Amino acid sequence: MLDDKNPTRTDLSELGEFALIDHLTRDFPILNKSTVVGIGDDAAVLDFGDAQTLITTDLLIEGVHFNLSYTPLKHLGYKAVMVNLSDIYAMNAIATQITVSLAVSNRFPLEALEELYEGIALACKIYGVDLVGGDTTSSNKGLLLSITAIGAAKKDKIVMRSGAKPNDLLVVTGDLGGAYMGLQVLERENEVFKVNPQNQPDLASYTYLVERQLKPEARKDIIELLEKLEVQPTSMIDISDGLSSEILHLCQNSDVGCNLYEDKIPLDPTVISACEEFRLDSTLVALSGGEDYELLFTIDQKEFLKIKGNPNLTVLGHITDKNEGTHLISRNNSKIPLTAQGWNAFT
């Protein structure tokens, strides 16, 4: 429209808390039979019959976990759901419900929250998850999101971090380092923008990386694939903090060691070329980058034929006795101890 330079802006204080929740959550249909009561009572009611119930939660804070100068709110809503669903899938379970709590300062108009909820609604629709509750309040600074996801699985299907055994194969889904390199690209453009706001960034050659950062997908498809292939992992974890940190978690919880082969780490060609451009070591980026939301799991060697050649799955190495330690076997065949380079929230 002509002259539409000030898009509609509705102040949150016009609505009040209850009307705001009603408004934001009206377009969420119920998708799961296990959702008995959704939003609108003191608590949601779920019924999993003879399945076991899983629960996980994550907190995302503006200025710590995301930067709104380059994160569209719709993407933020979508990603916040993915982060939580990924933890449910990492148990070999199916996510069924989420709750979304939100704190916003009054610099955000209603339309901003609508955008955020559009992303949440899209994630719920694609992943077949019901929004069943939450809390909405004001904050004195910025935006924060706290999401809790619920899931269900048959008892004998659930995979913990603690079941890896020596000689098991270490398998990862997809490719690594993309989300981290996407963040490097976005932060660089953001610096350029601060100096020259007229500059129009050309991100075309970084599309994959930027998407990995802004709109990651949780690997529900892998849980379905494993079911179809009749593969029951012995242990599993999702990659939120970087491959190295997650392998160490897995080995610690399973009381085992491992050998990880550098030349097996799956890297997208655009990650490799961006690493060259930014003068970063691509192995280090994959090991420490984080936010890829791929799944890392172990399987018994006799399951190998079932996954062999599958383009979604890469065998990275194998589990060893604990006293052999946790090592990266480099391309030139040296044995380097793995260190936790997981993102430390307090430094």
Place this chain on the structure above:
Amino acid sequence: MLDDKNPTRTDLSELGEFALIDHLTRDFPILNKSTVVGIGDDAAVLDFGDAQTLITTDLLIEGVHFNLSYTPLKHLGYKAVMVNLSDIYAMNAIATQITVSLAVSNRFPLEALEELYEGIALACKIYGVDLVGGDTTSSNKGLLLSITAIGAAKKDKIVMRSGAKPNDLLVVTGDLGGAYMGLQVLERENEVFKVNPQNQPDLASYTYLVERQLKPEARKDIIELLEKLEVQPTSMIDISDGLSSEILHLCQNSDVGCNLYEDKIPLDPTVISACEEFRLDSTLVALSGGEDYELLFTIDQKEFLKIKGNPNLTVLGHITDKNEGTHLISRNNSKIPLTAQGWNAFT
């Protein structure tokens, strides 16, 4: 100890995220058979057999929901759990697990978080609830807590907000307005303290009010009492925002009206005297004060004899047809429409 003017202070950055979670959650024993896997994997695993599962969540933000200049951290932890358990009890269910997510700025040392978790642990112990997960991160300003509670109940025991019928009796537990008056006392002392930090406040005569504000108890005992009395409420809600707002929620969800009798509203003598001192109307305080975490429910008239004379329960009025509206019948017998004076987070 002599010279102990600088109590031990451990910087959070010395620990890192994972060590911090381990450290804060090591003293939480598992109390419920339904907790299959607690903290330490991607998600907790719960098993409710043939019971239904309930979930609720609340977000508490420094400067919005609490003021640390007069809220001891241990009390804050305890209260944050109560706020959530109260929502589970308001469904006539028993709370079984919680997750606790936490964001803190680096002005908080480890010892502050230990105090907070002491309060959480005490609440878990007294109420028989397991801590099964959470997320810990840094914030750029202040402290915030996001708690999710899970509960269980037999399907035919669960009470929603929507079941009230005309002629049902409206019942409330405990007494009202205490938490709000406790807040008035604390805020007054805080103002005095700002002017004269040497002043030692004498809060002895306000003990009950201050406790209602800082250390409320969720009414698990009422759920057990209702079971023992064989009373099945037709609808129920907890009083977090004030009696008036909660009655309106109940009537709206049940599609009914109600008559509430002013002279029936239960007030503690210390609430009445504090209202006189602060020149506040005690009825208005009970209707709009909030944070009492009592339960409000409706029962069929034929259940009346079962609750008659119980010191925990007060009949406040009765449910009417929707077209009769929602009214307060004042002491001088005038009929005043109830308005939502529930706390509006955005004004």
